[in-house]
Amino acid sequence: MARSVTTRGKAINTAIAWAVGLLIFFPILWTILTSFKTEGQAIAAPPVFLFFDWTLENYAIVQERSDYLRYLTNSIIIACGSTVLGIIVAIPAAWSMAFVPGRRTKDILMWMLSTKMLPAVGVLYPIYLLFIKLGLLDSRAGLVIVLMLINLPIIVWMLYTYFREIPGEILEAARMDGASLKNEIIYVLTPMAVPGIASTILLNIILAWNEAFWTLNLTAAKAAPLTAFIASYSSPEGLFYAKLSAASTMAIAPILIMGWFSQKQLVRGLTFGAVK
Amino acid sequence: MGRITLENVTKTFGDVTVIPPLNLTIEDGEFVVFVGPSGCGKSTLLRLIAGLEDVSGGQIRIDGEDATNLAPAKRKLAMVFQSYALYPHMTVRKNIAFPMKMAGIDQAEQDRRIEAAAKALNLTDYLERRPGQLSGGQRQRVAIGRAIVREPSAFLFDEPLSNLDAALRVGMRMEISELHKKLATTMVYVTHDQVEAMTMADKIVVLQAGVIEQVGSPLDLYRAPRNRFVAGFIGSPKMNFIEGAEAAKHDAQCIGIRPEHLTASASDGQWKGVVGVSEHLGSDTFLHVHDTGLAETMTVRVGGEFALHHGDTVYLTPEADKIHKFDAQGLRIE
Numbered sequence: 247m248a249r250s251v252t253t254r255g256k257a258i259n260t261a262i263a264w265a266v267g268l269l270i271f272f273p274i275l276w277t278i279l280t281s282f283k284t285e286g287q288a289i290a291a292p293p294v295f296l297f298f299d300w301t302l303e304n305y306a307i308v309q310e311r312s313d314y315l316r317y318l319t320n321s322i323i324i325a326c327g328s329t330v331l332g333i334i335v336a337i338p339a340a341w342s343m344a345f346v347p348g349r350r351t352k353d354i355l356m357w358m359l360s361t362k363m364l365p366a367v368g369v370l371y372p373i374y375l376l377f378i379k380l381g382l383l384d385s386r387a388g389l390v391i392v393l394m395l396i397n398l399p400i401i402v403w404m405l406y407t408y409f410r411e412i413p414g415e416i417l418e419a420a421r422m423d424g425a426s427l428k429n430e431i432i433y434v435l436t437p438m439a440v441p442g443i444a445s446t447i448l449l450n451i452i453l454a455w456n457e458a459f460w461t462l463n464l465t466a467a468k469a470a471p472l473t474a475f476i477a478s479y480s481s482p483e484g485l486f487y488a489k490l491s492a493a494s495t496m497a498i499a500p501i502l503i504m505g506w507f508s509q510k511q512l513v514r515g516l517t518f519g520a521v522k
Numbered sequence: 523m524g525r526i527t528l529e530n531v532t533k534t535f536g537d538v539t540v541i542p543p544l545n546l547t548i549e550d551g552e553f554v555v556f557v558g559p560s561g562c563g564k565s566t567l568l569r570l571i572a573g574l575e576d577v578s579g580g581q582i583r584i585d586g587e588d589a590t591n592l593a594p595a596k597r598k599l600a601m602v603f604q605s606y607a608l609y610p611h612m613t614v615r616k617n618i619a620f621p622m623k624m625a626g627i628d629q630a631e632q633d634r635r636i637e638a639a640a641k642a643l644n645l646t647d648y649l650e651r652r653p654g655q656l657s658g659g660q661r662q663r664v665a666i667g668r669a670i671v672r673e674p675s676a677f678l679f680d681e682p683l684s685n686l687d688a689a690l691r692v693g694m695r696m697e698i699s700e701l702h703k704k705l706a707t708t709m710v711y712v713t714h715d716q717v718e719a720m721t722m723a724d725k726i727v728v729l730q731a732g733v734i735e736q737v738g739s740p741l742d743l744y745r746a747p748r749n750r751f752v753a754g755f756i757g758s759p760k761m762n763f764i765e766g767a768e769a770a771k772h773d774a775q776c777i778g779i780r781p782e783h784l785t786a787s788a789s790d791g792q793w794k795g796v797v798g799v800s801e802h803l804g805s806d807t808f809l810h811v812h813d814t815g816l817a818e819t820m821t822v823r824v825g826g827e828f829a830l831h832h833g834d835t836v837y838l839t840p841e842a843d844k845i846h847k848f849d850a851q852g853l854r855i856e
Contacts, residue, residue, distance in 0.1 A: 418574050419607035423668070424595035424624035433620070437611040 274498070280491035281305070288487040304492035312475060314496055321471035321500075323386050324461070325454040328393035329447055332401045335394070337443075340405035341431060345414060355406065358399040366396070366459050377464055384466045392464065393454045400453070401446055408442025409435065448508050455501045472497035523585045524676035524708030525550045526571060531580035533566055533732075540566050541732035543580060548676075548710060548725075550585075553702050556712045557719040557755070558729035564712045565680055567729070571710065572601050572678050585675060595624070600669035601678040604685060606661045608653040614640075614664050615649040621672045632671075639667040642701075659690045666701070676708035683718065695721060716756055720744070728752050750852040753778050759808055759823075761846070764816045774847035774855055781808060783844035784822040788830055791837025795820060797830050811836055 251259075268275075279295070280288050287298045308314070343351050373392065374383075382388030412435065420434045436443065458473040465474055476497050479490040526548040533541040541563050548554045556564040569575040571582060573594035582590045589597050600621070608617050615636055622632045640646045643663040653661055662682060669677055679698070683691045699722050702709050713719055719726050720740045728735040728743065728751070736748040740756075747753035753761050761778040769777045785791070786809060795814035800807055807828045811820045822838055830836055847855040 413605060413607070415603045415605050415607040416609065418594075419601070419603060419668075420609075420620075421574070421594045422572060422599070422601045423621035423672070425620075426624075429624060434609055438609070440611070 274502075277491045277494050277498075280488055281495045283488050283491075285486055285488045288491070304488045305496070308479075308489055308492045308496065312478065312493075314475065317470060317472045317475040317497075318500065320386060320469055321455060321473075321497075324389045324393060324469075324471050325451045327386070327390040328397065328454045329401075329450040331390060332394045332398050332450060333405075333443065333447060336398060336401040336405050336446075337431065337436065339402050340409050341435060343402070343406050344409035344412075345417060355403060359403060362396075362399050370463060374463070383464060384468045384470075386469045389461060389464060389469055389471070392460050393457055396457070396460065397450050397453055401450055404446040404449070405439070405442065408439050408446070411442075412438050444508075448504075452501055452505065523550055524548075524674075525583075525585055526676060526708065526710070527581075527583040527586075528567075528571070529581045529583070531567075531570060531582060532578045533563075533570060533575065534578045539732070541570075544732070544734060546727065546734065546737070548708060551706045551708055553699075553709045553711065553722060553724045554727060555719040555723035555725070556710070556727050556729055557714065557716055558735075559755070560714060562729040563732035564714075564729050566732075568601075568678050568680055568710060568712045572599055573597050574601075598672075598675045599678055600672045600674035600676075601680065602662070602665045602669050602682045604681040606653070606665045606685075608661055608664055608668075610653050613650050613652055614645060614656070614667075617653065617664055618649075618667045618671055621668060625672070635671040635673075636667075639670045642670070642704075643667050643697075658686050659694060662686065662694060663697075666698070670701075670705070674707070676710060679709065679711040681712055681714070683713075684715075691718075698722065717758060720756070726756075728755060746854065747846065748854050750776065750778070750848050753846055753848070753854075759821045762817055762820045766816075768816050769847075772845060772847050775850045776848045776852070778846040778848065779840045779844060781821040781823040783841045784820070785839050785841075786811075786822050786824050786828070786830070787837045787839070788834070789837065791839040793820075793838045795836055795838060797832055797834045797836050800828075800830075800832070802826070809836065811838060814838070 281304055282300045282302070283294070283298050284301060284303070287294055343355065377383045377388055380388075382391070416438070417430055417434060420430045425433060455471075456473070458477075461471050461473045462477055465471070476490070476493050479486065479493045528544055528546045530543040530545060531541065532539065532543050544567070556567060558564050566575060570577050573589070573592060573596075577590060580590075581588060584597055584599070609620065612620065618636050618639060619632050622635065627635075636649070637646075640649055643666060645660070645663055645667060648656060648660060648664075653664065656664065662685075665682070682698075683694050686694060695718060698709075698711075702722075711718075711722060723740055725737060726740055726743055727737050730751055735755075736743060736752045738746075743752060743756045747756060750763065754763070757780055759781050761780050762784070763776055763778050765776045769775060793814050793816060795811035798810040798812045798819065800809050803826070805826050807824050807826060809822045809824060809828070809830070811822060812818070814820050820838060822836075849855050
């Protein structure tokens with residue numbers, strides 16, 4: 247039975263939804279607003295909201311003081327690289343778990359996910375030493391590998407869930423049609439799971455983009471991504487809120503824009519027409 | 523060519539034996555139907571032939587060659603699935619082309635075969651559509667098209683019509699039979715519907731719990747079922763079984779008489795009963811007769827216009843030469 251919703255109820259719900267939405271968005275909004283203030287206005291009490299002298303000075307100083315493009319390039323390479331590598335490793339893994347599960351498949355999945363519950367700092371020391379030994383410290387390749395590994399459980403889990411939705415008969419049909427395992431994955435499974443793979447890629451780019459623990463600890467200058475760019479503005483000589491906000495805004499802008507445009511893709515489910 | 527031989531083929535899942543040692547020969551060009559109730563192992567048997575399941579023992583030969591451990595694609599068989607199993611992201615043309623693409627057939631030949639298959643299956647206007655834009659019947663035809671273009675040595679059908687509505691099912695049944703006549707390729711067809719089995723098959727294999735109960739032409743099975751199970755499974759409505767004194771008169775543990783081999787009369791006959799539910803099909807009426815003292819319910823086929831109603835007394839007379847006799851083991855007595 248459909249639930250009846252009164253106009254008043256609808257209005258209240260809408261108001262609550264907007265309130266919650268704004269509450270979640272407020273820190274980002276405040277950061278963006280602060281980035282257009284002078285340092286004085288940024289720490290003014292009571293705080294000024296919209297009526298201040300808007301200025302682009304902070305952006306100019308930030309751009310002058312540090313090379314934003316280099317950080318951005320590093321972020322793009324690290325986020326995209328670790329995601330692509332993760333997907334390449336995870337597709338065969340998720341395929342085998344979804345279509346030829348063993349008795350312990352569920353346990354393995356749980357175990358993989360449980361590694362996400364481990365505090366990262368617990369393995370910082372061994373990984374740091376390993377990075378020194380392998381010469382990976384402050385290298386983009388090193389960060390790609392580490393971020394791929396820490397996000398791999400989520401990638402495998404997500405792909406596994408999407409693959410489970412694909413009827414096994416279609417893959418059997420491909421096998422009957424002469425497709426090798428490789429062709430089965432390339433021509434049948436992957437295209438059918440495109441919406442799922444796309445959502446997984448987007449989510450993992452966001453996770454990798456925002457990852458701060460490893461990117462801060464394993465980089466110095468060369469491979470430093472935007473997280474390090476933000477951190478470099480919270481200096482011990484005192485906080486410069488407006489400049490920090492400008493740096494933060496520049497760091498989150500690309501991912502925010504990407505998220506905005508890919509909303510549909512993130513939400514879109516799997517649509518199948520082949521199986522009744 | 524498409525001669526398939528199963529020698530002592532067995533299949534077990536863990537401790538459960540689904541198919542005890544089974545022997546069967548399917549001749550080249552035959553239309554063989556595996557029929558049986560749900561869970562009788564007919565689909566498993568088909569999947570063993572296809573290579574989608576590994577046998578637990580025994581040997582499968584295709585055209586004399588040992589195919590037991592061959593990959594599905596290497597067996598030169600094509601399969602049509604119950605769910606159609608089309609590739610939803612490909613157009614009809616690409617779906618049909620897929621097995622040829624995998625086989626590395628050149629583009630010109632691919633196009634030629636696609637056009638031919640599309641023409642034969644009335645799909646020419648739909649080649650650029652995706653499966654999601656087609657009706658159930660059209661999807662099933664695409665699945666058949668995809669099977670045809672491979673020019674396999676045998677076709678395997680796994681309950682291909684069970685997702686279609688009744689009218690479409692009759693049409694597709696005819697189309698598949700026509701196709702078999704035209705291609706003269708071996709077809710192995712799995713169904714739980716004995717009407718499909720009777721109308722399409724050259725040879726029916728009746729299965730129960732993984733065991734072959736009888737192999738024969740539809741009319742062989744209808745006229746001389748080897749045991750009570752086959753007698754009850756083949757024919758619609760079901761054969762009436764009578765045990766006790768009446769069976770003893772025929773020196774049997776049980777006798778069977780089909781509804782169409784009984785005549786009903788309001789005035790006189792061999793067995794007396796009371797009319798229960800009547801099913802009017804137009805051309806025929808099936809009377810369910812109670813209180814005969816022979817079996818709980820006896821079903822009898824009478825003409826479309828029959829004057830007896832619920833609660834009326836009716837007399838039934840069997841055709842003497844159409845009575846089937848079975849012993850205590852349920853086996854046929856000649």
